[in-house]
Amino acid sequence: MDRQAEKALVGETAAIQYVKDGMTVGLGTGSTAFYVIKTMGEMIKAGMNLKGVATSKATEKLASEYGIQLVDINEVEELDIAIDGADEIDANFFAIKGGGGALLREKIIASAAKTFIVVADGSKKVQTLGHFPLPVEVVPFGYKQTEKAIQKLGCKTELRMKDEEIYLTDNGNYIIDCSFSSIQNPKQLHQTLNNIVGVVENGLFIHMVDVLISVNKQDEIIVDIAKNE
Numbered sequence: 001m002d003r004q005a006e007k008a009l010v011g012e013t014a015a016i017q018y019v020k021d022g023m024t025v026g027l028g029t030g031s032t033a034f035y036v037i038k039t040m041g042e043m044i045k046a047g048m049n050l051k052g053v054a055t056s057k058a059t060e061k062l063a064s065e066y067g068i069q070l071v072d073i074n075e076v077e078e079l080d081i082a083i084d085g086a087d088e089i090d091a092n093f094f095a096i097k098g099g100g101g102a103l104l105r106e107k108i109i110a111s112a113a114k115t116f117i118v119v120a121d122g123s124k125k126v127q128t129l130g131h132f133p134l135p136v137e138v139v140p141f142g143y144k145q146t147e148k149a150i151q152k153l154g155c156k157t158e159l160r161m162k163d164e165e166i167y168l169t170d171n172g173n174y175i176i177d178c179s180f181s182s183i184q185n186p187k188q189l190h191q192t193l194n195n196i197v198g199v200v201e202n203g204l205f206i207h208m209v210d211v212l213i214s215v216n217k218q219d220e221i222i223v224d225i226a227k228n229e
C-alpha cells in the first residue's frame with residue numbers, strides 16, 4: 001500500500017470507529033486529517049448529526065466544504081474526541097506535530113478532548129523522535145534572541161519561510177524548525193523549550209495521545225491504546 005492509501009485508510013478508520021452521532025469532534029490539520037474530515041462529510045450526508053472544532057484556518061475551510069458545522073472552541077465545555085495526524089510518533093505515544101504549522105491550536109484542542117486519537121501512516125512511527133525537525137512557535141518580537149536561546153539546546157535552527165516571506169501561523173507567530181537529529185529526552189526538552197522567553201509552544205506532544213491508528217507492513221490497521229492517566 002502506498003503512503004497516500006495508508007493515510008486514507010487510517011483517516012477513514014478513525015472516523016468510522018470513533019465518531020458517533022451527535023458528537024462535536026476536534027478536527028486535525030494536514031493530509032491525513034483530511035481523510036477524517038472527508039469521511040465525516042460522508043457520514044453527515046448519510047444522516048448523522050456531527051459538528052467540528054477546527055485546529056487551523058485550512059481545516060475550517062475544508063470542514064465547511066464537507067458540510068461540517070463548526071463550533072468555536074470557547075463554546076465547548078469538553079470534546080469527546082479529537083483526531084489529528086502527526087509528523088513522528090514513538091513507542092511511548094510521544095509525538096512531533098506542527099509540520100503544517102498548526103501545533104498550537106492542535107495542542108489546545110487535543111487538551112480539550114477526552115480522547116485524543118492520532119492517525120498515522122507507517123512512515124510516521126519511529127524508535128526515537130527528532131529526525132523530523134521539531135517546530136517551535138515563537139512570537140515575532142525578538143525572534144532572533146529566542147532562536148539563539150533555542151540553539152543553545154544543541155540544535156540547528158531554521159526560520160520557516162513560505163514564498164520567500166517569513167511563514168506566519170494562524171496566530172500571527174513565527175515557526176523555528178529545530179533539527180536535533182535525535183531527541184533522547186522528549187519530556188525534558190518539551191519543558192525546557194516552553195520555559196524559553198519568546199517561545200509560545202513547541203511541537204512535542206507528551207502524554208497526550210490516547211489512541212494511535214496506523215498501518216503495519218502487512219497493510220493491516222493497527223489500533224494501539226496508550227496507558228495515560
Ligand SMILES: O=C[C@H](O)[C@H](O)[C@H](O)COP(=O)(O)O
Binds near residue numbers: 029087106
Ligand atoms: O501542523 C500540522 C499537523 O501537526 C499535522 O497533523 C502533521 O504535520 C502531519 O501532517 P500530515 O498528515 O500531512 O503528514
